[in-house]
Each structure stands twice: as structure tokens, then as C-alpha cells.
Amino acid sequence: MNEHVHETADLTKNQTLVMGALTRSKGPLSAYTILDQLRDNGFRAPLQVYRALDKLVEFGLVHRLESLNAFVACRHPGCDGDDTIAFMICERCGQVNEITDTALAMRLKQLAGEASFALKKTTIELRGICRTCQVA
């Protein structure tokens, strides 16, 4: 499976619109924020957003930030969905940094293995203040 198999062409109209909103945004967006941004495009109900988001997450184009109940466009072309991704979330500016680290992923897999835990999905979210916001 290649990276980001689903390109714009594969997306439905609603999925494209939601993807666009996320791509344009500097930081994560909540489903309802996306809804508001897309009202002019005919969006009227949360479900329209959630359905598109579900698919986009499934495709690996969008990630869900559990600790924020929000979503970000994947900025990290290398991730193929199976990857263990960590997010660094700045609590001041809201920017999100996406990182993958082999050592981290290996250790987690090992820990799961030792417990005979069949790992399906990992969530790693780091909260703090990013470099830029510290100097400011």
C-alpha cells in the first residue's frame, strides 16, 4: 500500500470540501467549526461533516486529535496509516506537529507484545508550548 493512496480525485464533493477546510487551516478544527466554514457550500448538518471526516481519517488523510476533539490534515506524507504517529500540540498557538519515530513505535509494539495485547491503534499526544511560543 502506497502512501496516501487516495488523492483528491478519489474524494467525493463533501470529502473534498472538508479536506480543503482542514488543509487551509493552520491548526486543528472541530467538526462544528468545519460545518460553519462550509455553510456557504451547502453544508447544513453536523453529520455531513462527520461522514466526510470518517472517510478522510480512514484514508489516512486526516488525523483525529483525541485530547482536543478536533481534526487535522495530515502534514506528514510518509505515514501510511499503519504508522505510530505522535502529535505535539502547542497550547498557546494551537499548532500541531506530527512526528513519527521508529524507536518510539518499536517500544510500544514491544510493550504490547509483552502483554500479549493485540494492538490496533495508538494515540500519542504531547501537550506543551512550542519553540516559537516560548520565545514570544
Next chain:
Amino acid sequence: MNEHVHETADLTKNQTLVMGALTRSKGPLSAYTILDQLRDNGFRAPLQVYRALDKLVEFGLVHRLESLNAFVACRHPGCDGDDTIAFMICERCGQVNEITDTALAMRLKQLAGEASFALKKTTIELRGICRTCQVA
């Protein structure tokens, strides 16, 4: 700072009730589930639960599971609040396993350091199927 400085004696009535509900439970509980369980004890509004939970989390007696919007009593006496804790959450039986791992914590701190990210809190949640549920 010692482990779990706040013992039962330090807790208020509401905090004790909420803590009791979580301790009795085998798995994580949502705030509203706790509310329902404590109606007979005079609980009437979500805020009563949330206020108690806030304190219990602050004391390190309870952890919040971001990917579940739920709370668990800390089963891991060693954690002193500053610790990096990982949770293994079984999607079949709902049981939660709490683990700390030095290598994991170190790597995360290192990654944050390399990005000059001032780390405040880390969330690590592993979803999957636990050993017991796999055989069944």
C-alpha cells in the same frame, strides 16, 4: 512528593463518592455514568461529578482517558503525577491496563527536547484486544 499523597481522609464527601464509584468499577466510567450511580447519594448535576473528577485527577488518584472521554481510578501506585503513563485499552472487555516504561518516557522527552517543545503532559493510549479476550 510522595506517591498518592492524598488519601481518603483528605477527600471531600463528593470526591470520596466519585472515587468510590471508580474504584468499584472494573473499567473506565464516563462522568454521566458516575452521575447516575450517585443519584441515590444526592448527586443531581454533572458539575458535581466534574468538580470532583478535576480534583481527583489533580491529586493523581484518577486518570482521564482522552480517547474514551472517561475516567479510571489509578491502579498503579508508583505514579507520582509527573510520570508518563501509557494505557492499554481492550476494545472488547473495556478493561484498562496502566503501564509506565522508562524507555518510552525517555524517548518522548528526548523528542520533545529536540523540537524545543516544553512538554507539559503526555497522553498515550493503546487500543486493541487484551490477552484474555483473544483466547475467548
Next chain:
DNA sequence: GTATGTGACGTTATCTCATTACAAGATTGC
């Protein structure tokens, strides 16, 4: 002892996040 501050508590209302349920179009395969 009164004033003042602080922290927990209770209640209502409201806000944000997410899903269920149902109907209508659109698309593909036969």
C-alpha cells in the same frame, strides 16, 4: 467578634461534540 478570603457545594442553563433514524438520489453490476 467581625470582616474578609477561600474553597466546596448546589442549581439552572447552555454549549460543544457526536450519533441514530429515516428518506432520497446516484452508481455500478447484472
Next chain:
DNA sequence: GCAATCTTGTAATGAGATAACGTCACATAC
């Protein structure tokens, strides 16, 4: 054409969390 499947639209509701009020108990300062 017809069935199967997928996407869509809409309304209603469920679930999670907080804001804004006021009250009470208890501490400390004067």
C-alpha cells in the same frame, strides 16, 4: 430495467462539558 450499494440530506436526540449564578462552612486577620 432492476437490485445492491454507496453517498447524501434532514431532523431529532444523545452524550460530554462548562458558564454563571448564589450559598455555605471554615479559616485567618484585624
